[in-house]
Amino acid sequence: MKTIILGPPGTGKTTTLLNLVDQFIQRGIRPKQIGYFSFTRKAAREAATRAAEKFGLDAEKDLENFRTLHSFAFSRLAMTKEKMMTSEDYKEFGKLVGIPIKTGKHSEDDGTFNSDNEYLTIMNTARVKRMDLLEYYDSRQNILDIERDTLYLLSEELKRYKKEKGLKDFTDLLEEFIAQENKPNFEALFIDEAQDLSLIQWDMVRSMWSNAKKTYIAGDDDQAIFKWAGADVDHFIALKEEVNDIKVLDQSYRIPGGPIHELSQKIISKVQNRFDKNYKPRTEHGILKRYSDVTQVNMSKGNWLVLSSANHFLDDVKDLCELQGWYYQHRGMNSVPLKLLIALNNWEKWRKGDTSLGTIEIKNIYQYLGDKVLPGFRSGKTFHSDTKYLVRDCRAEHGLLTTDVWYEAFDGLDTITENYIRNMRANGEQINKNPRIIMSTIHGAKGGEADNVLLMQDLTNAALETFSHDPDELHRLFYTGATRAKRELHVLDPKNFDRAYIL
Numbered sequence: 352m353k354t355i356i357l358g359p360p361g362t363g364k365t366t367t368l369l370n371l372v373d374q375f376i377q378r379g380i381r382p383k384q385i386g387y388f389s390f391t392r393k394a395a396r397e398a399a400t401r402a403a404e405k406f407g408l409d410a411e412k413d414l415e416n417f418r419t420l421h422s423f424a425f426s427r428l429a430m431t432k433e434k435m436m437t438s439e440d441y442k443e444f445g446k447l448v449g450i451p452i453k454t455g456k457h458s459e460d461d462g463t464f465n466s467d468n469e470y471l472t473i474m475n476t477a478r479v480k481r482m483d484l485l486e487y488y489d490s491r492q493n494i495l496d497i498e499r500d501t502l503y504l505l506s507e508e509l510k511r512y513k514k515e516k517g518l519k520d521f522t523d524l525l526e527e528f529i530a531q532e533n534k535p536n537f538e539a540l541f542i543d544e545a546q547d548l549s550l551i552q553w554d555m556v557r558s559m560w561s562n563a564k565k566t567y568i569a570g571d572d573d574q575a576i577f578k579w580a581g582a583d584v585d586h587f588i589a590l591k592e593e594v595n596d597i598k599v600l601d602q603s604y605r606i607p608g609g610p611i612h613e614l615s616q617k618i619i620s621k622v623q624n625r626f627d628k629n630y631k632p633r634t635e636h637g638i639l640k641r642y643s644d645v646t647q648v649n650m651s652k653g654n655w656l657v658l659s660s661a662n663h664f665l666d667d668v669k670d671l672c673e674l675q676g677w678y679y680q681h682r683g684m685n686s687v688p689l690k691l692l693i694a695l696n697n698w699e700k701w702r703k704g705d706t707s708l709g710t711i712e713i714k715n716i717y718q719y720l721g722d723k724v725l726p727g728f729r730s731g732k733t734f735h736s737d738t739k740y741l742v743r744d745c746r747a748e749h750g751l752l753t754t755d756v757w758y759e760a761f762d763g764l765d766t767i768t769e770n771y772i773r774n775m776r777a778n779g780e781q782i783n784k785n786p787r788i789i790m791s792t793i794h795g796a797k798g799g800e801a802d803n804v805l806l807m808q809d810l811t812n813a814a815l816e817t818f819s820h821d822p823d824e825l826h827r828l829f830y831t832g833a834t835r836a837k838r839e840l841h842v843l844d845p846k847n848f849d850r851a852y853i854l
Contacts, residue, residue: 353594356569359630360834361605364569368541369401371567375539376406386537387417390544392460395419420552421462421521424528436520444512448505457521463580469497474506478522479549479581525551529558537563545570549581572626573619574831576794578824588624599628605800607637611840618830622823638839645671645843648805650788656801657790658832664809665790672788676774679788692782694719695757702754707739721762725750793832804836808845808852815850825852
């Protein structure tokens with residue numbers, strides 16, 4: 352029995368799967384007889400945590416089959432981290448064969464391969480697509496400066512290197528899992544984010560569902576945006592011919608009615624190959640705004656998700672945030688380093704005299720005070736780890752020479768950083784661990800949401816080329832971006848309308 356569950360944006364696809372898991376456990380199915388696999392480790396861990404809390408289980412011991420497919424193969428094959436290819440191994444391989452490799456690593460989160468070397472990227476992508484390397488090379492439209500013969504020779508040399516070192520990569524693990532005869536027997540098999548699976552992952556899923564009594568495959572083909580990494584959404588769509596049932600979750604709890612829902616439907620209707628499905632938005636009407644210049648966008652209040660097709664398009668928004676004194680995250684880094692943030696916030700509470708701090712917090716503050724701490728005390732050696740201190744204690748016994756406001760006390764902050772923080776505090780910006788403005792590529796924000804989304808339309812040359820021969824890929828990308836908005840969608844005109852996806 353196989354069922355496809357289609358979950359348009361915000362319809363509670365994962366929650367639906369977890370409710371089904373609950374039902375199986377309530378019926379007495381042992382947790383170890385349930386396989387729950389998601390594209391990312393985070394999603395798999397969240398599923399295990401929820402089931403563990405509800406039924407009083409141990410997430411590690413009782414729910415060991417709540418994993419990514421790569422992690423499950425790793426476990427079933429009794430692998431160890433010492434036997435896995437690392438970035439350092441790829442660097443060593445590069446030196447041996449005479450090609451520059453700075454990075455080469457399979458993500459522990461989802462098993463995807465990341466490298467600055469296009470030869471390695473092509474080699475792995477061909478494998479996850481289950482294609483002959485040279486056939487894949489010949490099918491590519493945009494390969495630059497990659498020699499066909501060199502590609503083949505490097506592939507053979509990499510195989511030889513791994514064999515001599517006794518090392519494997521995550522793609523090797525999937526291949527070995529598929530080849531094994533002894534497959535797990537699950538009472539229920541759950542596959543989440545199925546639209547993101549590569550063909551080799553589909554082969555792994557197929558090898559397991561033949562032994563499973565019930566299989567649930569959940570995803571949304573309209574949000575399939577990882578084709579570049581080998582994802583095979585066409586395979587997912589083709590499953591409609593061999594499953595027993597298809598269920599569509601038809602109520603979004605994220606997308607507001609009105610112009611945001613209408614725009615998203617207009618975008619996705621352009622996709623040629625997709626499941627035909629409809630869903631209802633929330634009754635609350637959303638707001639759609641358009642701008643000709645980024646300086647027109649007021650992000651002074653609320654939580655924001657700023658999305659673009661490539662990271663460098665976000666630089667103008669970053670500059671705007673710094674000018675306005677807005678707290679943001681860019682390329683995964685907060686605009687104020689966390690250590691400085693903690694030190695600043697602790698200092699402003701502590702220096703007034705009513706709050707005591709532990710050794711770790713004070714040592715973190717001391718590193719920013721420079722010569723306002725006597726030389727013999729700057730390392731914090733005079734503190735006891737199990738003791739808390741008032742500011743007067745440190746002035747009397749631990750070399751502290753000041754209780755001035757942070758911008759007079761902290762030493763070594765560059766003028767730009769100091770002015771930026773002062774501007775934020777003057778504006779009443781809440782400077783805490785999580786910035787309220789998150790900048791990301793659309794790919795990086797998959798699964799995220801915010802009350803306000805700013806969507807940029809600029810495209811790189813590579814994206815334009817992709818659009819010319821595979822327009823569905825970009826339609827899905829910008830549909831995914833537009834459907835992150837819970838209340839307001841803000842669309843920024845491109846700098847060049849000839850190099851843009853026009854919304």
